[in-house]
Amino acid sequence: MAVSAVAEEVETPLLGGAVVDGVVDYKGRPASRSNSGGWRSASFIIGVEVAERFAYYGISANLISYLTGPLGQSTASAAENVNVWSGTASLLPLLGAFVADSFLGRFRTIVIASSLYILGLGLLTVSAVLTSLSSSESHNTEKGMLISSSKVQVIFFYFSLYLVAIAQGGHKPCVQAFGADQFDLQDPKECKAKSSFFNWWYFGICVGTLAALLILSYIQDYLSWGLGFGIPCIVMAFALVIFLLGSMTYRFSIKRDEKNPFSRIAQVFINAARNWRTTPSAIAIEEEARGSTTHHGSQQFKFLNKALLASDASEEDGRVSSISEVEEGKAVLRLVPIWTTCLGYGIVFAQASTLFTKQGDTMDRSIRSNFEIPAAALQSFIGFSILIFIPIYDRIFVPIGRAITGKPSGITMLQRIGTGMFISAISMVIAALVERKRLETAEEYGLVDKPEETVPMSVLWLAPQYLLFGIADVFTIVGLQEFFYDQVPNDLRSVGLALYLSVVGIGSFLSSILISVIQKASSEDGEDGWFSDNLNRAHLDYFYWLLAGLSAVALVAFLYFAKSYIYNRGSNI
Numbered sequence: 230m231a232v233s234a235v236a237e238e239v240e241t242p243l244l245g246g247a248v249v250d251g252v253v254d255y256k257g258r259p260a261s262r263s264n265s266g267g268w269r270s271a272s273f274i275i276g277v278e279v280a281e282r283f284a285y286y287g288i289s290a291n292l293i294s295y296l297t298g299p300l301g302q303s304t305a306s307a308a309e310n311v312n313v314w315s316g317t318a319s320l321l322p323l324l325g326a327f328v329a330d331s332f333l334g335r336f337r338t339i340v341i342a343s344s345l346y347i348l349g350l351g352l353l354t355v356s357a358v359l360t361s362l363s364s365s366e367s368h369n370t371e372k373g374m375l376i377s378s379s380k381v382q383v384i385f386f387y388f389s390l391y392l393v394a395i396a397q398g399g400h401k402p403c404v405q406a407f408g409a410d411q412f413d414l415q416d417p418k419e420c421k422a423k424s425s426f427f428n429w430w431y432f433g434i435c436v437g438t439l440a441a442l443l444i445l446s447y448i449q450d451y452l453s454w455g456l457g458f459g460i461p462c463i464v465m466a467f468a469l470v471i472f473l474l475g476s477m478t479y480r481f482s483i484k485r486d487e488k489n490p491f492s493r494i495a496q497v498f499i500n501a502a503r504n505w506r507t508t509p510s511a512i513a514i515e516e517e518a519r520g521s522t523t524h525h526g527s528q529q530f531k532f533l534n535k536a537l538l539a540s541d542a543s544e545e546d547g548r549v550s551s552i553s554e555v556e557e558g559k560a561v562l563r564l565v566p567i568w569t570t571c572l573g574y575g576i577v578f579a580q581a582s583t584l585f586t587k588q589g590d591t592m593d594r595s596i597r598s599n600f601e602i603p604a605a606a607l608q609s610f611i612g613f614s615i616l617i618f619i620p621i622y623d624r625i626f627v628p629i630g631r632a633i634t635g636k637p638s639g640i641t642m643l644q645r646i647g648t649g650m651f652i653s654a655i656s657m658v659i660a661a662l663v664e665r666k667r668l669e670t671a672e673e674y675g676l677v678d679k680p681e682e683t684v685p686m687s688v689l690w691l692a693p694q695y696l697l698f699g700i701a702d703v704f705t706i707v708g709l710q711e712f713f714y715d716q717v718p719n720d721l722r723s724v725g726l727a728l729y730l731s732v733v734g735i736g737s738f739l740s741s742i743l744i745s746v747i748q749k750a751s752s753e754d755g756e757d758g759w760f761s762d763n764l765n766r767a768h769l770d771y772f773y774w775l776l777a778g779l780s781a782v783a784l785v786a787f788l789y790f791a792k793s794y795i796y797n798r799g800s801n802i
Contacts, residue, residue: 249413251719252480266411266480267419271426273475274408275433277343280468281400282437284350284461287445288393289315295454299360300383314394319734321398326406326723328399331491335403335410335723336481342399343469349392350462356386358455402726405430409714409722411480417637424638427711428623431703432616439612482719494718497550497558500536507535529795530559557718560797564716566790568728571646573783574705575736576743577653577776580660581608581698583740584769585691588664591671591680591764592688602688610692614699622703642712643791649705650787654780656697661773663690671765680763716797747772 248259249266260266293311296302302310329338360382408430412423441461449457536550536558550558589604596602630639638645670686671677709729717725744760751768752758761767 325399610695645708
């Protein structure tokens, strides 16, 4: 159905109640508020995301064990391969979001990505079964060692693994954007519900992640890798069926025009560059003639207003930018300093699954007398912290904030992000103090040169830094999700959510680069360096103090840009 036709019909109420402006139902008709969208539709979509996170972490959380075990890789090679795969998986959503927003749309992209996900997980299961059979046949009974898998099996495994990463890249940003699309900002009740949606969305993510950590890791380690990969495949297939069953309740956004949103916004910058010599008086005359001087945010990034003027080149190709297109360009440009300053949080975010785990390996992990906590399981503290704090935030903090500020979300999105950045900086200070205590304990008991010995200090000393990480996530990660969805042009909301994911992905890459540079610099002249294999001679505490300082600098820069940030008109702030 043409956009103009829909625009004419949306004023006519349907039998199910008032229609929602700018969206249609599964048959292309104006969507009724009472028969579509809202929590009814969002619950289907959140369920799909729970399954996807269960599948993703069912692979990633224990991947290094599979690489060093059945595939026979060294620890260094396995760690490098895991980091490359994880970083790639975090950046691919940018590509998936581009395809969705430019060509396929969110719904089609989700269906295609889910199908690829199921295929990748199925092939991964077959790969694990074949590797298991091959390993059992080539087992060396004298040494009890597994011979490395054949090259063909390894290629098949990595093909399956990266197929999952590609599928995740299309699935992750589109599902969340599609879920948020089910709420109408023009309706006061749905506006409040939309703010809660991002909280409960992250709650669902944590449920899926915790289930994978607690269930699949045990199955993979003690029962079967084939079963450990096969269960996520079945869960994703079931989730796709559930998602399709909800089709009749979904709201589908109307594409405003046929012009590619990326080319539309890029044209603004091209037109502004063409007119870079234009005098301010000519711009002012054009602004007044076209009403841009009264437009929201028109006084910021005024150099883009040059795109409103016609040049010889723009007149020939008919590409003079409209006021709304110029404002879209400004909205995208306003995101750059916010995204950049949040990279400091991304670097800190990467430590929970790496250096924190290495700390836990050296400490007393015994509970009572016959049970020992796996060091990697300490990440569950983050999940439990989130599961506990999100209901508190949504049901207590937001209503109180709403009563004080009058804003639907209690506090603005940028205030929420900044609060989490502050908490993450505090968590690094605590991490540095705990690590200093661990080093002093190792020295006190004469264990500095005995890295194989357990430092007599309970691993629960690490719990506060993990718990604070979880609380920081509730503020910053959820805030980033809502911010980048809400502040990009409507046609680019999948890309907006991919941008928040790229903060985490690029943060991980930056963390790896930082560690590599520091280790090289600190290990000169025969010194052990900050990241020595013998952690009792390393200085992780120095690194944590450095990250605390970087977090403080990033927070100050963030506050500077946040103070002058102009929200898009109609934002759910």
